[in-house]
Amino acid sequence: MNLILFKYILKNYVLVFFATLFALTAIVLLFDIIELLRSAAKRENVAFINVLVLGLLKSPQMIHIILPFVTLISAVIFFLKYSSSSELIVMRAVGMSVWNFITPIVAFVFVLGVFDITIFNPFAALTAKQFERLEERVGMTNSNPFSWSEKGFWLREADENQIVVLRAGRVRQQDNDVVLDRVSLFELNPNGLLKRQVESDVAFLVKGNLTMPKAFVINPITEESQTKQVESIKTSFSLERILERFDEPRTMSFWRFPNFIQFLKESGFATAEHTMYFNELIAYPITLVAMLLIAAVFTLPPTTRQGKILIRIVLAILSGFILYFLGRVTNVLGLSQSLPYVLAAWGPSLIIIPLCLSALLHTEDG
Numbered sequence: 001m002n003l004i005l006f007k008y009i010l011k012n013y014v015l016v017f018f019a020t021l022f023a024l025t026a027i028v029l030l031f032d033i034i035e036l037l038r039s040a041a042k043r044e045n046v047a048f049i050n051v052l053v054l055g056l057l058k059s060p061q062m063i064h065i066i067l068p069f070v071t072l073i074s075a076v077i078f079f080l081k082y083s084s085s086s087e088l089i090v091m092r093a094v095g096m097s098v099w100n101f102i103t104p105i106v107a108f109v110f111v112l113g114v115f116d117i118t119i120f121n122p123f124a125a126l127t128a129k130q131f132e133r134l135e136e137r138v139g140m141t142n143s144n145p146f147s148w149s150e151k152g153f154w155l156r157e158a159d160e161n162q163i164v165v166l167r168a169g170r171v172r173q174q175d176n177d178v179v180l181d182r183v184s185l186f187e188l189n190p191n192g193l194l195k196r197q198v199e200s201d202v203a204f205l206v207k208g209n210l211t212m213p214k215a216f217v218i219n220p221i222t223e224e225s226q227t228k229q230v231e232s233i234k235t236s237f238s239l240e241r242i243l244e245r246f247d248e249p250r251t252m253s254f255w256r257f258p259n260f261i262q263f264l265k266e267s268g269f270a271t272a273e274h275t276m277y278f279n280e281l282i283a284y285p286i287t288l289v290a291m292l293l294i295a296a297v298f299t300l301p302p303t304t305r306q307g308k309i310l311i312r313i314v315l316a317i318l319s320g321f322i323l324y325f326l327g328r329v330t331n332v333l334g335l336s337q338s339l340p341y342v343l344a345a346w347g348p349s350l351i352i353i354p355l356c357l358s359a360l361l362h363t364e365d366g
Contacts, residue, residue, distance in 0.1 A: 075295030113285025249277035293356035
């Protein structure tokens with residue numbers, strides 16, 4: 001394929017793509033800000049600037065979600081423009097096939113998908129974390145008493161009498177209980193001054209009780225220490241509450257998933273949600289290519305009848321939504337482990353792409 005023609009097609013599609021991306025992102029941002037304003041109206045002293053910042057922080061995640069539809073709509077616009085003009089006819093007259101025409105666009109979309117999961121995704125995960133923190137700071141959501149990482153677990157619980165901060169080097173699920181290794185517990189008064197420190201090699205969280213056998217208790221006021229056979233503390237935390245507060249997959253960087261999934265496996269916690277999301281990220285470039293090919297099937301064949309053009313646009317967009325909802329169905333099947341994770345993530349696109357290629361072959365070669 002002629003390099004000049006390759007650049008010409010690519011340049012024109014990129015312009016259409018980013019114009020579509022800008023328009024859809026602006027619409028989504030507007031609706032997000034309206035929704036955030038409704039939530040802020042139920043709270044006190046939430047400034048508009050905070051709502052605006054929250055909307056902007058949420059935008060990178062929304063861009064990741066709408067990118068397949070941006071690919072579909074921009075491709076429909078681009079292909080319709082060329083199929084209804086004389087440019088595509090001239091290109092075909094000089095021996096250019098449909099494959100030569102869509103190759104630059106497929107290459108761009110695939111590279112864009114790789115860029116999204118490897119570079120843009122970590123940025124979107126960071127802004128999602130900042131979004132949650134700002135929500136907590138301005139009082140639009142409850143604060144998170146948990147902090148997770150592969151290096152340890154932090155827990156904070158406060159009432160009017162004292163504040164309890166706990167750190168564990170490792171957390172494991174054992175049946176319906178939680179086992180914490182290398183535990184350090186700090187009891188503080190409401191002013192934040194340390195009242196007591198408890199160290200233990202292991203602790204058990206069972207039915208609202210945190211039990212630490214052979215606990216080493218330090219009193220910083222009297223500078224005395226003692227070893228207790230069993231130290232038990234009442235707590236409102238449970239296995240269910242801990243599981244609810246895991247880092248959501250959307251707030252995690254693509255590069256963090258392998259280590260975090262391994263950490264969950266070693267701790268005995270369920271990995272289905274994170275593993276499924278990780279596989280969907282890996283399949284993301286192929287999903288974008290599938291959306292592009294759907295647009296090509298319905299809008300590349302030339303037609304001069306206005307009615308047929310409208311029908312093809314509707315069918316292209318409808319097919320894109322069918323692919324999206326098929327992905328949601330296989331996602332549920334993957335989470336329930338009715339399908340292997342790889343098949344659940346890759347299946348919809350790997351079904352659609354051969355169908356689209358067959359349709360394009362039929363159109364091109366008759």
